[in-house]
Each structure stands twice: as structure tokens, then as C-alpha cells.
Amino acid sequence: MAENKVKKVAVNTKINGEEMDILVDPYVSLLETLREVVGITGTKEGCNDGNCGACTVNLDGRIVDSCLVLGVEVEGKNIETVEGMATPDGLHPLQQAFLEEAALQCGICTPGFLVSAKALLDNEPDPSEERIRHWLAGNLCRCTGYDKIVKAVSKASKESK
Amino acid sequence: MVSTSENKNYKVIGTRPIRHDGYDKVTGRAQYGADIKLPGMLIGAVLRSPYAHAKIKSIDTSEAEKMDGVFAVMTSKDLPRLGDVVRGNSEESGSEKHLSENVMAFDKVLYKGHVVAGVAAKDQNTAFEAVKKIKVDYEVLKPVINVDQAMAKDAPILHEDYTGDHLGKKVKNSNVAAHARHEVGDIDDGFKKSDLVVEKEVDMQTVHQGYIEPHSGTAVWDEEDRVKVWTSTQGSFSVRDSVSKVLDLDVSRVKVTPMEIGGGFGGKIPIYLEPIAAVLSKKTRRPVKAMMSRTDVFDATGPGPGGKVKVKIGIDSEGKILAAYADIRLEAGAYPEAFIEAAAKCVFSCYDVPSMKIDAYDVLVNKPSSAPYRAPASPQVAFATETVVDEICEIKGYDPIDFRLMNVAEKGTRTALGPKYRTIGLKECLEAAKNSNHWKSTLDSNPSPGKKRGRGIASGYWFNIGFKSSVNLSLNPDGKVALTEGSTDIGGSRASIAMQAAEVLGIAAEDVRPSVVDTDSIGITDVTGGSRTTYATGYAAYNAAHKLIEEIIEKAAIKWDISEDQIEYSDGIVKSKTDSELKMTLKEIADDPPGGPIVSSASVDLEEAGGGFAVHIADLEIDEETGKTDVINYTAIQDVGKAIHPSYVEGQMQGGAAQGIGWALNEEYFMNEDGVMLNSSYLDYRMPIALDLPMIDTIMVEVPSEEHPYGVRGVGEPPIVPPVPAIGNAINDALGLRLLSTPMKPSRITEALKRKK
Numbered sequence A: 001m002a003e004n005k006v007k008k009v010a011v012n013t014k015i016n017g018e019e020m021d022i023l024v025d026p027y028v029s030l031l032e033t034l035r036e037v038v039g040i041t042g043t044k045e046g047c048n049d050g051n052c053g054a055c056t057v058n059l060d061g062r063i064v065d066s067c068l069v070l071g072v073e074v075e076g077k078n079i080e081t082v083e084g085m086a087t088p089d090g091l092h093p094l095q096q097a098f099l100e101e102a103a104l105q106c107g108i109c110t111p112g113f114l115v116s117a118k119a120l121l122d123n124e125p126d127p128s129e130e131r132i133r134h135w136l137a138g139n140l141c142r143c144t145g146y147d148k149i150v151k152a153v154s155k156a157s158k159e160s161k
Numbered sequence B: 001m002v003s004t005s006e007n008k009n010y011k012v013i014g015t016r017p018i019r020h021d022g023y024d025k026v027t028g029r030a031q032y033g034a035d036i037k038l039p040g041m042l043i044g045a046v047l048r049s050p051y052a053h054a055k056i057k058s059i060d061t062s063e064a065e066k067m068d069g070v071f072a073v074m075t076s077k078d079l080p081r082l083g084d085v086v087r088g089n090s091e092e093s094g095s096e097k098h099l100s101e102n103v104m105a106f107d108k109v110l111y112k113g114h115v116v117a118g119v120a121a122k123d124q125n126t127a128f129e130a131v132k133k134i135k136v137d138y139e140v141l142k143p144v145i146n147v148d149q150a151m152a153k154d155a156p157i158l159h160e161d162y163t164g165d166h167l168g169k170k171v172k173n174s175n176v177a178a179h180a181r182h183e184v185g186d187i188d189d190g191f192k193k194s195d196l197v198v199e200k201e202v203d204m205q206t207v208h209q210g211y212i213e214p215h216s217g218t219a220v221w222d223e224e225d226r227v228k229v230w231t232s233t234q235g236s237f238s239v240r241d242s243v244s245k246v247l248d249l250d251v252s253r254v255k256v257t258p259m260e261i262g263g264g265f266g267g268k269i270p271i272y273l274e275p276i277a278a279v280l281s282k283k284t285r286r287p288v289k290a291m292m293s294r295t296d297v298f299d300a301t302g303p304g305p306g307g308k309v310k311v312k313i314g315i316d317s318e319g320k321i322l323a324a325y326a327d328i329r330l331e332a333g334a335y336p337e338a339f340i341e342a343a344a345k346c347v348f349s350c351y352d353v354p355s356m357k358i359d360a361y362d363v364l365v366n367k368p369s370s371a372p373y374r375a376p377a378s379p380q381v382a383f384a385t386e387t388v389v390d391e392i393c394e395i396k397g398y399d400p401i402d403f404r405l406m407n408v409a410e411k412g413t414r415t416a417l418g419p420k421y422r423t424i425g426l427k428e429c430l431e432a433a434k435n436s437n438h439w440k441s442t443l444d445s446n447p448s449p450g451k452k453r454g455r456g457i458a459s460g461y462w463f464n465i466g467f468k469s470s471v472n473l474s475l476n477p478d479g480k481v482a483l484t485e486g487s488t489d490i491g492g493s494r495a496s497i498a499m500q501a502a503e504v505l506g507i508a509a510e511d512v513r514p515s516v517v518d519t520d521s522i523g524i525t526d527v528t529g530g531s532r533t534t535y536a537t538g539y540a541a542y543n544a545a546h547k548l549i550e551e552i553i554e555k556a557a558i559k560w561d562i563s564e565d566q567i568e569y570s571d572g573i574v575k576s577k578t579d580s581e582l583k584m585t586l587k588e589i590a591d592d593p594p595g596g597p598i599v600s601s602a603s604v605d606l607e608e609a610g611g612g613f614a615v616h617i618a619d620l621e622i623d624e625e626t627g628k629t630d631v632i633n634y635t636a637i638q639d640v641g642k643a644i645h646p647s648y649v650e651g652q653m654q655g656g657a658a659q660g661i662g663w664a665l666n667e668e669y670f671m672n673e674d675g676v677m678l679n680s681s682y683l684d685y686r687m688p689i690a691l692d693l694p695m696i697d698t699i700m701v702e703v704p705s706e707e708h709p710y711g712v713r714g715v716g717e718p719p720i721v722p723p724v725p726a727i728g729n730a731i732n733d734a735l736g737l738r739l740l741s742t743p744m745k746p747s748r749i750t751e752a753l754k755r756k757k
Helices: A030-038 A093-100 A110-123 A129-138 A147-159 B022-027 B062-066 B096-103 B124-132 B147-151 B187-192 B236-246 B274-284 B294-300 B340-347 B378-396 B400-406 B426-435 B493-505 B533-560 B586-590 B646-665 B723-735 B746-756
Strands: A009-015 A018-024 A056-059 A062-065 A078-080 B042-048 B054-060 B070-075 B086-089 B092-095 B115-121 B135-140 B163-166 B169-172 B176-184 B196-204 B216-221 B227-231 B254-258 B288-291 B307-315 B321-333 B355-364 B451-462 B467-475 B481-485 B512-516 B567-570 B573-576 B583-585 B599-606 B612-623 B629-639 B696-702
Touching (some): A030 A056, A056 A110, A093 A147, A110 A147, A129 A147, B042 B124, B042 B274, B062 B070, B070 B124, B070 B274, B092 B096, B096 B236, B096 B274, B115 B274, B147 B307, B147 B321, B147 B355, B176 B340, B187 B307, B187 B321, B196 B378, B216 B274, B236 B254, B307 B378, B321 B340, B340 B378, B378 B400, B378 B451, B426 B451, B451 B723, B467 B533, B481 B493, B493 B512, B533 B567, B533 B599, B583 B586, B646 B723
Parallel strands (some): B163 B176, B227 B254, B321 B355, B481 B512
Antiparallel strands (some): A009 A018, A056 A062, B042 B115, B070 B115, B163 B169, B196 B307, B451 B612, B467 B481, B467 B599, B573 B583
């Protein structure tokens, strides 16, 4: 259908430190861009309307629900996803703590929690339990009851000091 | 941890290794249902009914078919029409006809969101646009959306062709798909002799399992009429079974590869999109992937049944229960099966009741077809029973734990459906609750003006199913073991299964590498559900490991040319009992073993795992002005049999408690009278967030099950049973109000407080 023919937009962006040029339909979310255009699927879709946090990514130092950002909006920006957390030398302390504390069951919400929690610890190295719960209020987990997630974030904050 | 078993000196069991699939899951590498991408793949989308109850007069797909980028359109005309044959399959039952109609409506839509057509297109956007161009002419009918409406005289009937079973009588033109009755002893006599009789009726709203990963289905239908399916499911073999039935293919023509699963809680046992993707693939000869939105998930999958439960209990002057009656009406949704047998098994399961009668009704309503939700039907009936018990204690001044201990179900107690309990651990849980710091602590009932605090306690039960599981083991040349299994891993079961094989073999948990494989690569394995996986698949792993040791000994005997009975195996070493020179590590025996590689396999088909009980204590703080309720302390106590990986057992207890807290305080399908769910998003269907909950303390009580070599019981389901009544009882303690409907949300609390004044 001719009226649906919308031109793709060239976007230059940096994802997990790697600069790239991508072609994005102007109506497509950053979440879909990451998953379908860039081809990294660690960022998950749980609701596609900004209420579950499974698609959380770090955009220029701020955490956002990538389903609520358009792919064309990330021109010139720095995006960090769960795939960028571990280095060739090993896991990020949060990833290690999530494993040791059994802070995941099914694991679908885990990437979003890790990206959110990293943004917290990047700015506040020693958050209280209340602060962690408040910070993670935008990430839904249906399996754990949050107990072990909160403990893992607290443990990682102590160990990365 | 409280343990009644002697210390068995396990090396692996009871430790907390990092789960085998953990690294993939914290790095984003793990592939869930929607993550699959196949060469040439098309995207599928479906058209869903806007009406909760309507006849389909005609469907016009011509405009959609003409669109650029659309490769195929399908309706139920592309599916075989199946007869009304009863299927029996783990936690599911029902008919093939209903299974098929729930995938795609044939003549009638029975709930808002019922699928009526499907499209395959080059991308998601095109598929959505195409779906909008399909025109359906409906004759809209009046829906029934709760058990009262459905059971009313002259109610609109969902299935005119269905024959219900009402106490053995065949009944047509009724929304009651089944009425079952279970009787023990003479309740009339029991109630007559009672000193006190208390009766309550509770009203539970429909809830959703709420798993974060929406459903998806990907399929390839090849030129040989073989169908390959990739999906996120609790049971790849039940998907194979269901898909083969809906498509009328032999099971061996269907191969299901399970992706990682992003939560299920029972809701990922049914199939939805898989056969549609398969038919669209048949029409296009290309892979097709279809995915649900969150609204689709709420509108058309799940839910856990709502309904009404009336319970009446009579006690003598000493406080012994004499008689109990239950009237259970649960919503099956659009097709039969509201888990009424489970409800009957669970309703009085925590008590020794000399006479009881249970009437249970499976009621059809215009809502999505109910799926199991963690201890299906047990929380609904526990809310009624545990509220009545609390009221008895309140009237008579009994301590709620002492009353429960006085009437406790234990080994030998006769259950509602007949059999007597084998070893169970409810008594030990109640004693652990009594000795807990939480129960011994005092609660300031009026901490500040306008705030009231209260404490509630409740118990609950799930029977834990057994069924079929298969495990293969292969000894690698480096002396490590590869384990393949068919149980999809929803929360750490690769670890709990591998650990049981490692314990037998006397090697580290990390040295057994578990893989969950497709349905062509392992023997039949029933669903990850019913709290069966660590019990049944773990049992298969235990048996397979013993067989592997037999193989190792057999090969060593050939190699050394001595008889097998002169050889022993322990902790990764095979050796001669008499000649200390003859000794090999697993690596040494695995290097070129005589007669071929060392492998083993085992399968089981088990009875129920003895049953699991939980006792929960909840402290609440309630704002009298706003009705807002905060859970301030929470302790979950549970008989876990034997905790294989204690961290994941605690996780089950905490997660079940959190879901139950959400059910008690916030969650409901809020529907208008047309049967349209008005809160079908996570914003409005309010599940607990991190800020809503306190730390959930756990006390694992270990009373080993008699049915498993390590004493494993299912642990996943009991913890969702006590929270609703524990919170209801705590609200009563705080405010002197019995709220008998879920959710016990702020508006219900403030309204009840107004009425009380």
C-alpha cells in the first residue's frame, strides 16, 4: 500500500561502546530496533507500554524503557544494554551477585533489573534496602518476590567498593 | 531450617551451586520464545473478537489478502474440525474439540480476545495492518461473566452441544460443565452434635499468572508434512500432543523445541499460537513467528479461576472439628476445567475431619479458558476454610496455631477423596511457626493515629503430582557427565535435577552438564508443573546415575578381566575391592571404554509426592483513612521434604508468597458487563512491585517424602495457598472486619470501615 511506504531513517549511534550506522523505520521503538535491526535480544519485551521494565536500557546515563523510545531518537546517543555489562575479563559484580544469590528464577526480567541496578550503583555506591526497592520499582519480577534481587544488589554494592 | 531427617551427609544435595543456565541468563544470551529468528521468517498476527459472546456469521479476508507484504491469511476453515474426544494429560483435561476451538473460534466466540483469523506478513507492522482489514460479521449474544450469572435460570448458554455431568447425570443446555460430590461420614450428624458451627462464603475475582514473558509460537511446516515448533512452554511434550491433535497429525510428525521460558505458573501449559503459526507456514512454506501483546495475554490466556466458595465447619466443646461442608463454584472460563477435583482435595486438607461433604461445580463463563495457576483452585478454597477456622478461634478464644495442631492432618489421616496421607509435615510446620521469632514477637496494634496493625496466620496444601519423566546421561572423555532431559527449566530445575545425578555419582554439581532438549531427543516428559519437576525428573536422574555406575562397573570388569561383584564405585572412582592396584577415575574409564561409550537412560512414571504444606504469618499496617495496606513482616514456613538447592526452594516460597499477597490485596480482572476486561495492562492490573513488599522470611521444614530416595517433595505450589487468608485474617485482627472478597483493596477496606461505624 503506497500510503504505508515510509522511508527508513539512517541513525548513527553507539551501542555498548560500538559505534554503528543503522536504518530504522521511523515508527519502530528502540526495543524493536535493538532486537530486530541490531539483532541483540538480551533486552526483553514484557508489555511494550512502559510498565514492566524488562526492556530497560541505559541511554546517555539515564535508564529508560526502550519500548517507549523510538529508534530514530537515538542518533548520536550512547546506549548500554545487558550485553554490555560483562567484559572479556568476567561478569559485572551485579551479574555475579545475581548468580550467587539466586536472584533469578525464569530470568526474563533479569536483563532489565541488571541494567537498572547498575545505573543505581554507578551513582550511589551504598544504597539502603529502601532505596534499592524504590529504584527498582519500575521493574516487575513475578517469580522471586524481589527478596533475593534486593539482597543481590546490596551484596554487589558492598563487593564493588 | 528445621529438619526431622537424620543427617545423611550429602555432598551435593543441600548445597547452593551457581545454576548451570545462570551465565546465559545474566548476560542476555539465553534465548526465550520471542528471541528466535529463522531464515526467511514471516511474522504472524491474529484477529481477536471484540465481543465476549457472539456467533460468527461470516468472515471476509479478501482485503487483507490483497495487501502488499501479506503472504497468507487463515481462519478456522483451515483447521480440521475435531470430535468431542476426551483428552487426559497431566494438569489438563478436556476435549480435542475444545482445545481446537480455543486456538481459533469456529462458529462462536466465547470471550473477548478469542482468535478468529490469522495473517502471515513480511513484518509485524504489515501483519497488524492486514489483521485490521479482516471483516467479521457477528451476531452478538449476552455474556455471562461470573458463576452467579452463569448458573442463573435462563442464563445464556455457552455450549449448546455440550453434555455436562451433574452427579453422574448427563445434562444438556447448562453452563455447569460438571457437578461433583465427595462425601466422608455423616455431616448431618456431625453438625447436630457440634457446639459451634461457623459458615462463610468468599468471592474470589479472576486473576492472572502474570508471567513477564508474553506467549509466542514459531513453526515450520515442511514438504514432508512435518511440523517443527519453537515455543516457550512448561511442557514441550504437551505442546507436541496438543499441536498434533489440533492439526490432526501423528505426534511423530511434530517436533517441539523448547525455548527458555519467561515464567508460567501453570499458564504456559496450554497452546495458543503454535498451530496458527504452523498453518500459516503450511500456506507459505516459510517459518512463521507469532507473538502476543500484554493485552492479548490478559484477554485471552491464563486466568486463574474466580468463583464463590462457601465453607461450614462444626466443632465440639473441646474444639475438635466434627463436620465440614464446602460448596465450591469455580469459573472454568470458556471451556470446561476449573480444577474442581483439586479444589475438593485441598479444601479441608489441613485438618482431620471425621465427616465432610464437598459439592464442586465447574462453571462455564465468557472469560478466557482457565489455565492452572500455581496450586490451581487451592488458594480459592483455602480462603474460605482458613477464614472460618480463624473465626472459630476468635469466637472461642483459641490460639490459632493450637487449634490447628489439635485438628492437624498427619500420617494416616483420611483425605476427602479417600486415600490416607503418608508421611506429611504440617504438624512440624505449625510447630516451627509457633517457635518462630515472628510469632513470638509482639505487634503494636496502634502504632500511630489513623494506623492499625494486625497479624494473621493461615495454612495451605498442594498435593504435588508425579507422572512421566526421562533422563539420559553420557560420560564424556574428560570424566564429566552430560545430562539431557525434557523438563523445561522455569526456575532452576536444571540445577536441582543435575545435583541429584551428581550426588549419586559423587561428583561436583558443575561436572554434570544438563541440557533441556527437543521432543525428538529425549523420552516423554510431562509438564514442568504440579510441583513435579525436581521430584519426578530428579528421580529419573537418580535412576539414570545408578545405571551409569552399573555401566562403569561392567566396563571396568571387562578391562580388568575380573568379575563385576569384585568392583565398587564411589565418588568418581571405580576400583577393585581386593586389588588396590586396580583403580580408575571417571576420566580414565571414559577414555576408550571397551564395547563403546558409557551411557545410560532412565524413565519414571510416579505417584504423587506425598503432599506439601505451608503455614504463613503476615503482619499488616493499614491506614484507616485511605485503606492502604502495607505488609510489614512476612514469614513463610513450608515442609519442603528435602531441599536439593535451598536457595531456589526459598525462592519458590518467597515468589509464591508475593503472588498470593498480590492476589489478596490488588489483583483482579476488572470487567464491564459486556465481558470486557478494563484493566488489561500492567499499569492497571497491579502486581506487587519491589516497594510493595518486605523481605519474606522463610523457614524450610524438612520432613522427607516417602516417595523419593532423597525425600523430595514439590515446593513450588504450596506457598501461594496461605497468603490470601493470612492477609484476610490479619485485616480482621487489625480492624475487626472480615473481608470476604478479593482483592481486599483500599476501597473495600474504607467502605467496610464506613459500614462498621
